[in-house]
Amino acid sequence: MVISTMNHTPSEAEGTRRDQSREVYLGLGANVGHRALTLARAVDLLAHAEGVEALDASSVYETAPVGITDQPPFLNMVVRIRSALSPEALLELAQETEQRLGRVRTVRWGPRTLDIDILLIGDLRVETDALTVPHPELQKRQFVLVPLAELAPDLPLPGGRTAGELSAGESDDVHRIGSLAEVSPREAGRQHEPGGGGGCSAPQRPN
Ligand code: A4P
Ligand code: MG
Numbered sequence: 730m731v732i733s734t735m736n737h738t739p740s741e742a743e744g745t746r747r748d749q750s751r752e753v754y755l756g757l758g759a760n761v762g763h764r765a766l767t768l769a770r771a772v773d774l775l776a777h778a779e780g781v782e783a784l785d786a787s788s789v790y791e792t793a794p795v796g797i798t799d800q801p802p803f804l805n806m807v808v809r810i811r812s813a814l815s816p817e818a819l820l821e822l823a824q825e826t827e828q829r830l831g832r833v834r835t836v837r838w839g840p841r842t843l844d845i846d847i848l849l850i851g852d853l854r855v856e857t858d859a860l861t862v863p864h865p866e867l868q869k870r871q872f873v874l875v876p877l878a879e880l881a882p883d884l885p886l887p888g889g890r891t892a893g894e895l896s897a898g899e900s901d902d903v904h905r906i907g908s909l910a911e912v913s914p915r916e917a918g919r920q921h922e923p924g925g926g927g928g929c930s931a932p933q934r935p936n
Contacts, residue, residue, distance in 0.1 A: 750782060750813040751851030754881070755823065756864070756873045757806050758792075758844045764804040765789060765913040767830050767843050772808060772909060774826050780814040781822075787876035789912045793902040795870060800840045806909065807848070807876040816855045816862060819847055848873065849884075863887050868895055875903045 755775070759767045768789060776784040787807045794800045814822065823845035830843045848864045855862040867873055868886055874896040877884070882893030899905055906912050 750811055751853070753810050753812050753814075753819060753850050754848040754877060754884075755808050755810065756844075756846040756848050756877075757808065758803045758846075758872070759842060760794065760801045760803040761840045761842050762831075765909070765915070768804055768806060769909055769913040770830055771826055771843055771845065774829060775808060775810060775822070778822055778826075780812050780818065782811040782813075784811075785809045785880060786909055787879045788905050789907060789909055790872065790876055790899075791904045791906050792872035795872065797836065803872065804906075804912075805872040805876060805903075807873065807880055809880050816847075816850055816853065816857075816860055819850065820860050823847060846873075848877065849886075871897055871900070871903045875899065875905075 757768055757771055759765075772784065772786055775781060785808065789804050789806045792803045792805045794803060812819065827843050827845055846864050847860065847862055848867050850862050853862060863886065864873075868888060868890075874892055875898065878892040878896035882891060882896075884892045886892060886895065897903075907915075
């Protein structure tokens with residue numbers, strides 16, 4: 730296991746479940762069921778999760794599938810949370826949120842009710858069996874870079890270029906459809922196959 734900051738020795742960042750508060754960027758994607766409602770519920774669950782101090786959300790983008798292209802279009806967005814949770818606890822939070830919204834794991838890169846990727850955890854580098862941060866595909870994916878650049882255009886990514894420099898902006902493949910508040914009521918009557926309702930209902934607070 731390797732956990733280090735980009736500037737410091739591994740021991741400084743390792744160990745405790747809670748240490749200093751960091752800005753954490755999460756990439757959310759959904760292409761089955763009521764996609765925008767799934768994103769709205771995910772954002773609500775994350776914003777109210779223990780250890781999450783603040784949350785900012787990008788707009789929602791409709792994006793052409795990358796990898797397996799024969800699947801429905803995705804809705805993608807990026808959220809920035811402030812949290813002192815450890816990398817392991819953040820992965821647990823991401824996976825628990827996916828499961829609460831009814832995600833069933835089937836094909837890698839295939840259709841999913843909700844996928845949450847940890848893009849960045851402050852300036853930490855994490856390399857374990859379960860987690861690689863920064864996310865290795867981050868700089869190659871416009872469905873991540875475009876919403877990320879909206880939240881943090883000057884954020885330097887591995888390699889030194891910023892999210893704003895790497896983002897190609899809107900295109901046919903990455904199309905802004907609105908803020909989450911604008912988009913989720915509009916999609917309430919629509920549903921993407923396969924997967925039916927995807928376990929989603931109106932956005933609600935966790936218990
Ligand atoms: N894992 C390792 N590092 C991370 C990280 N930084 N964040 C591990 C989250 N998880 C991480 O993930 C598999 C395992 O990766 C996890 O158990 C975790 O321990 P998964 O979510 O079960 O599988 P997956 O998502 O199918 O595979 P993968 O490789 O994570 O795929 P991606 O990178 O998530 O890509 N096209 C569009 N337009 N929009 C999309 O959102 N998403 C994908 C999936 C493909 N094409 C897409 C989109
Ligand atoms: Mg994933």
